[in-house]
Amino acid sequence: MADDGAPAALFDRAVVIFNPGRAGMDARIEALHQDLAADLPGLPVELLPTEYAGHARVLARTEAGRGAPLIVSVSGDGGYNEVVNGVMDVPGSKAVCTVIPAGNANDHYRSLPARTLSQAIREKAVRPIDLLRVTFRSGGREEVLYAHSYVGFGLTPLMAIGIEKGGKGKVLELVSVARTLRNLRPFELVRDDGATAKFDSLILANISRMAKYGTVSESHYPDDGRFEVVTLPHAGLMKMALMTLRAVTLGLGEQPSVTSYAFSTRNAVPCQIDGEVVHIQADTHVLVESAKGALATL
Template identity: 75%
Template sequence: MGNETLTPRFDRVVLIFNPARAGMAARIGDLKHELLTALPDLTVEAQATGFAGHARDLAREAAVGGSPLIISVSGDGGYNEVVNGVMDASSTRAVCTVLPAGNANDHFRSMPVRQLTEAIREGSVRRMDLLRITLRGEKGQQVQYAHSYIGFGLTPLMAIGIEKGGKGKILELLSVARTLSSLKPFELERADGATAQFDSLVLANISRMAKYGTVSEKNNPNDGQFEVVTLPHSGRWKMALMTLRAVTLGLGRQPSVSSYAFTTRNAIPCQIDGEVVHVPANTHVLVESAKHALTTI
């Protein structure tokens, strides 16, 4: 038994990264060296992205054959592309994980931390839920997955404000303050025809988001449900208090559901794992928990 050879869980490791990010070349070189030193029989492939959306293409191609471990060396947005690429593959044994290398790493901070080489050596995996958002409007139907959260109203506008205002905690908090002063409510229509106005709507599969906020006490991304954090239209002072509470104490326990649907009455921005998309008016939005959809380590 002492000479037993263990069959590896992965036939290769694929590193997907943005070469334009400062220091990335050295980071990938060090990572490959670390993996090959600890696991000399491992095949490690480094694949650089060349344009926005390229990580999704690379992940889709990598997921088609064999049993790869696909590692996104990125922030939340890059990992979102990799996750969607794997989900594009109709049948796959691919396993995904992320190593933080971006401005926003909410997903990484919310997941249990494991030493990478040890996790690869053990080959143990776990299943986690994804959020599946379906947008159906005049231009047809679009389906996308989120590993962490989907936000409407305040959340994507904060992301846009931060992007325009510059990086760094002080600049980002100033950008958030400016965003609060210019926020306009958005109106949704439920299936029963009732309408409601919101300043913010967040559907979260993790407990932390927007870098500094804790949106829920719950952190169980594999139970087939997600948390719904709403802020009906109110005064700016109430939005500011909610933001301050998220940054400091957290928002506490939130309602959990397996699906959430509405129709937009006006065009609104939407943030999916850090990437902002614009949803036209009269779009039917369905968000569902895709239970155990992703295999990760």
């Protein structure tokens, strides 16, 4: 229970964004509603179920545009990504975000300090974290997206597509991963200085662990204004399999960290942003930058 309701002064309301179609969600939202009422007595709590893919971003944008809400995303990495992008759509927003894990992979949640939402509220543990700002430029058009955890090219989006097609569950996912490795094709990137490179995998990581792929770097918290670059130059199936095995056992160890990373795609290539796959066209310029302290979180 919050002391004298003091933490409530940080927010003017709590907003819970969730997918009502997930199994067991009704009971979970009811329990969360009760916890928020106990931890933030007198604070209004709004429950906002999503109705379609992308709706969480619309809801978060609307809520971030007024007052000082605590926006709670009950979701996996993809749902939280929508919420984060909705908040970032509103410059100067006073919204504070947090995530309650409710997805197939919860990489971002696993990478944060271990504390319950109640503990974070009692401790008034609002702190800024970095985001990855991803700018795509193609044919005179520009699109900006934000990632709370990672941006992956090559292996990671193909594994996500394979798992989605193959079905959920450990056995089905392992079969899907094996098929993905067998069908992996390298992709070619062109750096801004004109040099080309061919990769099997490229991950730009703001967190240390990706639940589906293991430990990708030794960075422990996304608040240093930098992100890790994890690359695997094209070397064939065996080396890719060994890298995957090392990631899920020993980890990949220290990786180079940067504040920005830029290239152009030679061919069309899938890209995974926080678990969501987007398809990038050929001749697209990609700029990934660390947006230091961009998001207030609890």
